[in-house]
Amino acid sequence: MIRPSSTDKIAGSDFRLPKAGPQGSAQDRAEQQPQATSVQYGIRRPIVAGNWKMHGTRSENARLIDEIISRYPADPAPECIVCPPYVYLQEVGRLLRDSAVLLGAQDVCADAQGAFTGEVSATMLKDVGCQYVIVGHSERRLHYGESDQLVARKFAAAHAKGLMPILCVGEQLADREAGRTREVVARQLDAVLELCGVQTLASAVVAYEPVWAIGTGRNASPEQVQEVHAFIRGRIAAQDATIAGATRILYGGSVKASNAAELLAMPDVDGGLIGGASLKADEFLAILAVAGSR
């Protein structure tokens, strides 16, 4: 099914998306280039990505991964990504071997290598089997002072090493209440477009996450979400309509099994970045099933 979207008239590029399916070790898979995808999703195959944040232990991770890979809906399968803390990446990557579930990190250093104590480079993430990395999550922006420019450099560092950045953008409650949502989201997106160029979005994902809806249980309405997603797509389209038509824009912020269907039904919502609900196998799998049945 080709999904309609706010830029439907510009959809139809030959953009190629990563393929799900058993593909050898996580390291092997990290070396692979984005590939053609099933036509059933049109050009934007949905993604459900789990951001585990600072949760998990080795045994909890093993149980969660075991449940996910044994029950991951085979067909039609949305793309499924899990993003554990750095320290567990390699082990989770091993657990994912021979499954279609992909590995992502939650952050990356903007610099390539050197004397940056505590940091982890894009090369290292590739080396342990990551294909994706979240950049600019609001918790990084808020608690660790990451500026739009630093996030753009992280995006560039990831992209340069063949990782797919998942660029998070989103306004705080005060921004929304002051009517500044578009201004904030545009500023965050433009920092990346200016440093990296619109072409880099051909191998990246955007996630809209209103800060006031993250981990709060407070939901953005499907209409609020669609409005910002369409704005983001339109802003990309102003630079390159083909890339805009192919860019997957995920929604994040208290997505759970009970509200996934209405959010993912929106024409410009191409999946979810899931925090709390990604730690519960039943919830995460239910969201995957919703994404697969869109």
Ligand code: PGA
């Ligand atoms: P949440 O987190 O689903 O717990 O709101 C989403 C996120 O921060 O990516």
